[in-house]
Amino acid sequence: MSGKFRTISIYCAKCSALLYKYHKGGTGGLVKCFLDLIVEDNTHGDMRCPKCRQEFARLRIIQNKPAHKIIQGKVFTKGMTRK
Numbered sequence: 001m002s003g004k005f006r007t008i009s010i011y012c013a014k015c016s017a018l019l020y021k022y023h024k025g026g027t028g029g030l031v032k033c034f035l036d037l038i039v040e041d042n043t044h045g046d047m048r049c050p051k052c053r054q055e056f057a058r059l060r061i062i063q064n065k066p067a068h069k070i071i072q073g074k075v076f077t078k079g080m081t082r083k
Contacts (some may be wrong), residue, residue: 008079
């Protein structure tokens with residue numbers, strides 16, 4: 001992996017449960033999570049909140065790699081910088 005990454009925490013917007021710790025690159029908003037950059041997965045890979053069972057992502061192939069495409073409004077993050 002090249003480039004600069006920072007670790008962010010991704011939480012369920014409905015119940016505030018921790019879903020992922022993720023190595024995020026770039027300065028844009030969170031749109032997708034590549035599976036190989038997920039550091040800690042509390043969802044057991046089913047893309048549902050472990051606490052309230054809300055679906056927050058869908059599995060997609062992006063740039064020939066599997067990724068979780070985030071459904072807008074279903075998650076919030078901590079650790080990202082805002083301009």
